[in-house]
Amino acid sequence: MAKLIHADFYKTFHRVYFYILVAGLAALCFLMNYAMRGGMLGNMSSSVQFAVMLLEYPVIILPMVTQIVFSEEFQFHTLKNTASYGTNRTLLFTAKLITSILLCMILAAVVLAAYFGSMFIFLKHDAEFTSSLLNNFFMRLGVSCAVYAACITMSAFFTVLFRRNGLAIFFYYGVFYLMQYFLVLLHLEKFESYLLEAQFATIRKLSVTSFQKPLMVSAVTTLVFFIAGAVAFRRKDLC
Amino acid sequence: MIETPGLFPYLTARENLEYYRIQRGNKDKGCVERALQFVGLEGTGRKKFKGFSLGMKQRLGLALAIMDNPEILILDEPINGLDPMGIKDFRSIILKMNREKKTTVLISSHILGELSQIATTYSFINSGRLVQHISAKDLKEKCRSFLCIVSDSADRTSEILKNNFQFKNIEVADEHTVHVNEKVDDPAPAVKALVENGVMVSQVYQSGINLEQYFVNLVEGKENG
Numbered sequence: 001m002a003k004l005i006h007a008d009f010y011k012t013f014h015r016v017y018f019y020i021l022v023a024g025l026a027a028l029c030f031l032m033n034y035a036m037r038g039g040m041l042g043n044m045s046s047s048v049q050f051a052v053m054l055l056e057y058p059v060i061i062l063p064m065v066t067q068i069v070f071s072e073e074f075q076f077h078t079l080k081n082t083a084s085y086g087t088n089r090t091l092l093f094t095a096k097l098i099t100s101i102l103l104c105m106i107l108a109a110v111v112l113a114a115y116f117g118s119m120f121i122f123l124k125h126d127a128e129f130t131s132s133l134l135n136n137f138f139m140r141l142g143v144s145c146a147v148y149a150a151c152i153t154m155s156a157f158f159t160v161l162f163r164r165n166g167l168a169i170f171f172y173y174g175v176f177y178l179m180q181y182f183l184v185l186l187h188l189e190k191f192e193s194y195l196l197e198a199q200f201a202t203i204r205k206l207s208v209t210s211f212q213k214p215l216m217v218s219a220v221t222t223l224v225f226f227i228a229g230a231v232a233f234r235r236k237d238l239c
Numbered sequence: 240m241i242e243t244p245g246l247f248p249y250l251t252a253r254e255n256l257e258y259y260r261i262q263r264g265n266k267d268k269g270c271v272e273r274a275l276q277f278v279g280l281e282g283t284g285r286k287k288f289k290g291f292s293l294g295m296k297q298r299l300g301l302a303l304a305i306m307d308n309p310e311i312l313i314l315d316e317p318i319n320g321l322d323p324m325g326i327k328d329f330r331s332i333i334l335k336m337n338r339e340k341k342t343t344v345l346i347s348s349h350i351l352g353e354l355s356q357i358a359t360t361y362s363f364i365n366s367g368r369l370v371q372h373i374s375a376k377d378l379k380e381k382c383r384s385f386l387c388i389v390s391d392s393a394d395r396t397s398e399i400l401k402n403n404f405q406f407k408n409i410e411v412a413d414e415h416t417v418h419v420n421e422k423v424d425d426p427a428p429a430v431k432a433l434v435e436n437g438v439m440v441s442q443v444y445q446s447g448i449n450l451e452q453y454f455v456n457l458v459e460g461k462e463n464g
Contacts, residue, residue: 007262015249077245081303085263 004087004095005102012068012103021064022107026114033118045128047119048137055144056200058111059176062104062148063155063169069100070159071168079238093160093233097226100152108145140203143211146218147199151176153222154196157229160236196221243320244300248289252280252299255288259303274302278332294325301332305342312336313345318353330357351450365458384447385410386419386426391439393417403432418446 012018032050036042041050073079073096082092154175158168180192192198199214246255256271275281278298283291291299297317304312314333318326334357336342348354354361361378363370373381390396396417400406408420419429426443433440448456 003262003264007258010261011247011250011254011258014254017249072247076247078247080245081259082262085259087262 001091001095001098004092005099008069008096008099009102012099018068018103021061022110025061025107025111029111029115030118033115033122037122042123043126043129044119044123045126045130045133047115047123048129048133051115052137052140052204055140055203056197058104058108058144058148059151059196061107062151063159063172065100065103065107066152066155066159067165069096069103070156071165074159074163075165077238083238089234090230093156093230094226097153097156097229100156101149104148104152105145112141139211143203143214144200146215146222147196147203150196150218150221150225153225153229157225157232160229160232243293244296244303246288246296246299246303249287251285251287252283252291252302255299256303256306260306263307265307270306270308274306277305277335278302279328292325293320294322294328297321297325297329298332301329305336305340308340309342311343311345313347315347316349317346318348318350326353333357351454355450363454363457370457378450378453382448382450382453383420384445386429387412387442387444387446388417388419388426388429388433388440389415389442390417390433391415391441395436396433396438396440399433399436399438400429404429415441 033047036047036050041047079092083089151172155168155172158171158175159165162168162171176197179195180197183189183191183195193213194217196217199217202214203211247258250258252275253271256274260268260271272281275283278301280295280298280302283295288296288299301314301317304314318329321329330353333344333346337344346354346358359375360372361375362372388396393411393414393416397409397411400409400417400419404421406419406421410418410420412418430440430443
């Protein structure tokens with residue numbers, strides 16, 4: 001599996017697309033903190049609190065990473081080279097999923113570095129900017145990472161299921177953002193709190209004692225979509 | 240190698256092969272360069288795969304297939320869509336592979352004329368069923384060319400040819416037609432001898448069947464023998 005992950009990293013780092021994505025997001029972080037300077041929110045503690053509100057938005061970027069790892073292989077019919085060599089399909093799917101997660105982690109590290117770096121450059125230090133504030137943020141970020149992993153697995157499943165990239169992305173965003181309305185339609189509102197989007201509402205709350213549910217929902221969602229994705233991948237015509 | 244090769248258009252030839260070298264766990268880093276040299280793509284430099292001609296793409300696909308020095312190589316419709324020069328290059332690479340690397344190559348193709356130039360054994364498949372497995376030598380014998388002589392007397396023609404030229408391989412097809420399987424390239428002396436002996440020769444021509452006709456006859460239940 002390490003060989004498969006290494007190969008995908010080699011491929012990703014030998015093209016411009018990933019670097020443009022990283023640079024674009026880093027520039028966005030700089031822009032956000034630059035826009036906040038000088039105003040009422042122009043201090044570091046406000047920036048950290050603002051970052052907590054932004055924890056849901058990386059979900060929008062995640063399909064771009066699965067597109068690099070999964071979609072292109074279907075688009076360019078390259079999977080037949082790997083499958084015809086005898087590589088186990090479940091292993092291949094798992095390796096690509098791990099690659100997607102690791103790439104997102106790299107992306108996150110760069111984005112965080114850009115965000116906090118620009119925060120230190122542009123914003124002024126205030127008394128409320130303490131280590132406990134930072135700990136609180138990183139704890140929420142840690143829990144969010146579990147939700148991101150579930151989203152990546154869901155995106156990978158839709159990518160495997162639908163050959164067309166647009167359709168996969170449509171279903172991904174539909175399931176993430178619109179499922180709550182679908183449940184209301186079916187009079188199943190009681191299950192709303194188990195949706196991935198609802199977990200970010202929990203993460204944004206001031207209390208840190210209720211993080212068990214987001215972690216559990218993320219774990220179960222990851223497992224369900226991983227199994228579904230692996231089964232779909234095993235049955236997929238790769239030629 | 241399955242039909243047209245699927246490779247990453249934004250990577251160069253080297254990068255594409257390097258990706259699969261890493262993926263397969265091949266620790267020999269020189270295998271990429273050797274594979275490219277073998278198929279004649281070592282000079283592509285920084286040119287991306289999307290800029291390759293179809294012939295170059297097929298050759299790169301072949302380089303990927305031979306990178307790990309396989310004992311057996313299976314090619315599915317490898318020359319579809321190639322121009323004559325591309326087919327010639329591809330053929331020479333396959334023959335070189337068999338000669339130098341002792342690789343057994345299994346080719347699935349509908350272009351029978353091309354196969355006849357490189358194959359040593361044939362397996363004919365029709366509707367998913369193996370119809371015949373035959374060596375190239377036996378197939379050539381079954382598709383052999385012969386000289387067809389049409390005259391007023393097949394028996395007299397046969398006697399004269401046997402007596403004057405010691406032909407051993409003569410078939411009397413019917414009362415006017417004789418098939419001669421020897422000295423097919425030089426019919427003139429035979430014709431002269433027949434005329435001088437009073438045989439009225441009306442037609443003299445080369446005949447036989449090609450691989451395509453042999454296959455058609457085979458799947459339609461007839462066999463030329």
